[in-house]
Amino acid sequence: MKEFAYIHEEGKLPDLLANIPFFESFTAGHLNDILYSSYFLQCDPGDRVIEQGQEDARIFILLTGQMEAIKDGEAIGWIGNAGEVFGEVAVVSGEKRIASVVATKPSLCLVIDQQFLHELKPEKTNSSYYAALYGFLSRVLAARVKSCGMRIAELEREVDELKSARPAGNSLAEAKPARKRRRPAALPLQE
Numbered sequence: 001m002k003e004f005a006y007i008h009e010e011g012k013l014p015d016l017l018a019n020i021p022f023f024e025s026f027t028a029g030h031l032n033d034i035l036y037s038s039y040f041l042q043c044d045p046g047d048r049v050i051e052q053g054q055e056d057a058r059i060f061i062l063l064t065g066q067m068e069a070i071k072d073g074e075a076i077g078w079i080g081n082a083g084e085v086f087g088e089v090a091v092v093s094g095e096k097r098i099a100s101v102v103a104t105k106p107s108l109c110l111v112i113d114q115q116f117l118h119e120l121k122p123e124k125t126n127s128s129y130y131a132a133l134y135g136f137l138s139r140v141l142a143a144r145v146k147s148c149g150m151r152i153a154e155l156e157r158e159v160d161e162l163k164s165a166r167p168a169g170n171s172l173a174e175a176k177p178a179r180k181r182r183r184p185a186a187l188p189l190q191e
Helices: 021-025 028-036 088-093 114-120 127-165
Strands: 002-005 038-043 048-050 058-064 067-071 074-079 100-103 107-113
Touching (some): 021 127, 028 038, 028 127, 058 088, 058 114, 107 114
Antiparallel strands (some): 002 038, 048 100, 058 107, 067 074
């Protein structure tokens, strides 16, 4: 992985970032502060961007490429759309990282160092910035909860179908239909 300082023209969002939904929530002044506390991270396939269990206060925005989320050694999702935000759970909760994130293709991310930004813009004196930040992150998390709820409902339907398809008196262990292993669902992009 390679880190590159992010140097921008004050008051101007570069083309690479212009269509990223994350930035729509902030004023021009807030954008400058965010960009001053950011850097680019260039990743090769196999690079581990986030390590499960790590203490970290960085938010990542995928600009190009693809990442895979892995929890306890199992793939749980994909991050592959420009503008997708990841790493926000640890920032909001203050807890350790709940999953690892690994690049599966050459990728470029914008990394926002929330710890540095917090030192630059303390919450007590910058309530409008933090209202915009947490408002955006709550929408990202709400979309993820919605996606998980839909996936749980889908799995419940599959279990019900399996139960109703088995012959009377047979347990689920005896009725083993051939099933293909499904690729983990993509992590949802914020709405």
